[in-house]
Amino acid sequence: MGINFKIDENLCIGCKKCVTDCPVSIIGFDKVPFMKDETHCLKCQHCLAVCPTGALSILGKDPKNSISADMINLDSSELEKFIKFRRTVRKFKDNELSEETLNKLIEATSYAPSGHNSKKTFLTITASKLETDNFLAFMMREFEIYLKSNTLPDAYSFLKYVHYQYKKKGDDVTFRGAPHIIVTSIPKGLTISYVDTIIALSYFEIYANSLGVGTVWSGIGRYFFEILPNLKDYLKIPEENSIGYVMAFGIPDVRYYRTVQHEKLNHKILGLK
Ligand SMILES: Cc1cc2nc3c(=O)[nH]c(=O)nc-3n(C[C@H](O)[C@H](O)[C@H](O)COP(=O)(O)O)c2cc1C
Ligand code: SF4
Ligand code: SF4
Numbered sequence: 001m002g003i004n005f006k007i008d009e010n011l012c013i014g015c016k017k018c019v020t021d022c023p024v025s026i027i028g029f030d031k032v033p034f035m036k037d038e039t040h041c042l043k044c045q046h047c048l049a050v051c052p053t054g055a056l057s058i059l060g061k062d063p064k065n066s067i068s069a070d071m072i073n074l075d076s077s078e079l080e081k082f083i084k085f086r087r088t089v090r091k092f093k094d095n096e097l098s099e100e101t102l103n104k105l106i107e108a109t110s111y112a113p114s115g116h117n118s119k120k121t122f123l124t125i126t127a128s129k130l131e132t133d134n135f136l137a138f139m140m141r142e143f144e145i146y147l148k149s150n151t152l153p154d155a156y157s158f159l160k161y162v163h164y165q166y167k168k169k170g171d172d173v174t175f176r177g178a179p180h181i182i183v184t185s186i187p188k189g190l191t192i193s194y195v196d197t198i199i200a201l202s203y204f205e206i207y208a209n210s211l212g213v214g215t216v217w218s219g220i221g222r223y224f225f226e227i228l229p230n231l232k233d234y235l236k237i238p239e240e241n242s243i244g245y246v247m248a249f250g251i252p253d254v255r256y257y258r259t260v261q262h263e264k265l266n267h268k269i270l271g272l273k
Contacts, residue, residue: 003043004060005035011055018047018056042117082210084259089214090176092250094129097180097213102127105208112203115192121200121244122185124235129179132248135234136175139221140166142228156227162220174220175248181221184244185237197244205247214252221246 005027012032019027027047028036033056035041047056054063097105106123114121126132143163146152152159165171175181182204184197205215225231225243232243 003035003038003041003058005038005047006057007032007034008055008057011053013053013055015052017050017052021046021050044117081259083206085256086206086209087214087256087260088216089178089249089252089254090216091253092176092178092214092248093253094179095251096128097250099127101211101213102180104211105204105213108207109200109204112196112200114196114199115190118190118193118196120186120190120193121197122238122241123200124183124185124237126179126181132175132179132181135181135231136166136172138234139174139224139228139231142230143224146228152227156223159220159223159227174218174224176216178216178248179250181218181246181248183221183225183235183237183246185232185241186244187238187240188242194242194244201245201247208249212251213249214254215247215249218246218248221248 009032014029014032016029016033018033019029023044023046024040024042026035026037026040027033033047041058043059045058045061048058048061048063049066051063057063102125106125109123110119112121126135140163143159147160147163162173165173182201184200186193186197201217205217208215222243222245225246232239232241237243
């Protein structure tokens with residue numbers, strides 16, 4: 001399928017911004033821009049985004065359907081406060097998110113950057129608390145079977161505690177009782193692809209929090225995926241994919257009244273004393 005590069009010559013003012021912003025320099029110019037080599041197009045749509053007059057269309061996208069720069073009114077100090085205020089949530093209400101909210105989350109996450117704009121991260125999301133609980137129960141059963149093989153590496157022995165809490169106390173340390181989980185995965189063998197799956201979840205987390213949806217990264221869930229291959233099949237994750245990361249989410253059942261006060265990460269700004 002071609003990339004459908006089109007210029008509206010009535011709107012083009014010949015500024016060449018599309019030419020100079022294309023990251024792979026495949027747009028030429030002869031009175032108007034033209035496509036030199038569409039096989040190398042990243043499909044990043046920078047050319048569409050940078051055109052001041054909306055003269056350029058690519059991939060069948062009409063520039064009129066984009067959010068225009070003057071529609072964005074983001075106060076950076078509010079964003080800074082918001083970033084500082086976000087906390088990992090470990091207590092959730094049972095209430096499930098609507099399909100509309102899930103779709104909003106998926107849409108925003110789709111705007112996360114990815115290496116070479118590959119956009120290969122696959123999102124698997126549970127739609128209900130029952131689905132999440134059933135998956136957790138399956139995971140615990142699979143773990144019990146696995147334990148019988150006596151091959152659990154020492155580094156994973158804390159999973160026995162997680163399992164004990166679930167079996168003996170009914171505590172869900174893995175997903176913290178959240179009604180939903182999201183698992184990212186990506187086709188094996190892509191360079192820098194694992195990073196894409198993490199960035200996608202970071203975008204997901206920030207946008208979710210802006211909607212009042214709390215999140216917890218589940219490193220524990222990720223560990224279970226590493227030793228229990230059947231989990232992937234249970235969630236119908238494409239066979240050719242490897243797991244990125246796991247996050248649980250839902251409406252928080254905890255309220256934070258203020259930010260924490262973190263010290264800055266260790267850093268050095270080269271050139272400054
Ligand atoms: C990669 C990653 C894995 C994590 N795994 C877990 C986990 O398995 N269980 C959990 O309760 N929290 C988990 N967390 C949450 C961290 O413990 C939490 O981010 C940290 O304590 C700081 O708290 P804050 O997010 O409220 O600032 C994880 C966080 C990250 C980034
Ligand atoms: S989509 Fe990106 S890579 Fe393709 S022509 Fe436009 S700017 Fe260049
Ligand atoms: S950025 Fe838009 S107006 Fe400028 S040359 Fe490209 S198509 Fe024409």
